[in-house]
Amino acid sequence: MMLTPSQSPQGQPPGKLRGPPYLPNAAGVGGVPTVSVDVPISAVFIAIFIVGAVGHMRLFKLNLSRGHKFIPSAVTFGFCMARIVANILRIAWATRQTNVRLGIAANVFVAAGVLLLFILNLLYCQRLLRASHPRLGWSRSMSYFIKALYIIIAATLVIVITATVQSFYTLNADIRRIDRNLQLYGGSYLTFISFLPLPILAYVQLAPRKGRAQPVESFGKGSWTAKCLIVGTAGVLLTLGAGFRLGTSAMPPRPVFHPAWYHHKACFYIFNFGLEAIVVYLFLLGRVDQRFYVPDGSSKVRNYSEKRKDGYAASLGGEKVQDEEEVSEFAKKRNPGKYIEEKIIDGCLEQEPVCGMSPNGY
Structure with missing residues (x-):
């Protein structure tokens, strides 16, 4: 959700505005949270993500005790904790609606947390590519490409957070325009990252391998079809959420007192926490810790075989x-x-x- 301050709702000149930080005039998806609506919904999502966090951390510790280190389970736990904090901040914001700093913190956590799911799904897709097309999947160019994507993700996150916070602390029209463009760039890049596993998965399934003498390398447990379905389903859900956020951010700003249909609270919770919760439980119940496990040091030997x-x-x-x-x-x-x-x-x-x-x- 992208919030940028503009002129005051009452049309007061900038000199009479209270701040910084300044209250936003443009409507945002979900709007300002209220006690009657947002507090109960946020409480439900807190419970949902607590269960998800406990489940993923339990699997991580259980696997670790068996010598089966699967870091993505711990990363998913971290994502659930970030979502718990985001909902707590929304509850706090609902009780102090004029506290702009609480609003900034809540929006930053909402926008930043989902990056972890994007990265995990891309990682799982990369493992499918390496198992089915090792010549491309293990190539240095592909490895450098994926690493470059991660570096750009980190840089983009810093840019978006900086632009978002700065937009609440200035009334300069040029600076606000630049901040908005930076936020749109960030939304576009993150939508690309969320979508990237889908074309890679299509290549994995459709591109011919080098003859029948090169079978798909086995890794983890479970069927190949189940692995592809998990990555594909997560990719569709994450792309849907990212695309919705980008689309609403790119629309012309509307006044707070005249929001569009896509600013409704239902849209906010469905396309943010709702879709993300489905992905979290898809990873949990789909046992990605077993299906996508690869032995340590696979990158050095460029294969997933247990017998190195x-x-x-x-x-x-x-x-x-x-x-x-x-x-x-x-x-x-x-x-x-x-x-x-x-x-x-x-x-x-x-x-x-x-x-x-x-x-x-x-």
Whole structure:
């Protein structure tokens, strides 16, 4: 939700306005919270996100005790805590409607918290891409691209928060215009991030792999279809919420006393906390901690297999080896006699014509 101060509702000149910070004149989605409507709804969402936070943290600690470290569960817990704080701030704002600082804090928490879900869904989608199209998914260019997206997300978050706060502390029309443009940029970029897993998922499902000899690499538990459905459903819901926020922010500002239909409180709670709660429980009940788990160090060896080839290389001398050909070359150089002996035995067991005897030795 984007709030920017303008002239006073009564049409008073800027010099007679109380502030800074200044009360906004433009209508925002959800409006100023009230005790009769917003407090009960916010209390319900607090309970919903408390249950989600407890569930994800319980799974995180349970898995950690079994040597199964799944950081995204802790991140989802952090998101739930941010949403609890956002609803608490809205309750406090409802009891002190003229406290602009409470309104600023509430809006910042509403706008910033959802970033965590965007990042998690993009992470899960990246794991699907790496498992199905390893040449592209594990490429340095793709890794750098994803990391660049994360860096830009952090920078965008700082820009949006700064512009939002500054817009409440100035009456300069040019500064407010710049702040609004920065907020629109932030909304556009975050909508792009929320949508990005969908085309990646389409590529994962539709793009042909390098022949049938390259099957999809197995990781985690559960079916491949279930993994794709979780990422796709979350992507659609998050894009719907982000797109709604961007669309309403891009519309011409309307006076507080004459809001549009999309400024209704129902729209605010459905397209913000409602959709996000569905995604939180989708991740919880869908057991993403099991479905999207990958062994530690996968990025270094560029595969999700539990039996790491570099482990065999380490037993041969501690050197990093990436594939079977390199392992064979390393073994041959390190102990040629033993390597030849092993290859002869393998030939005898697998191909009878090599040694002229059956596998049973007759």
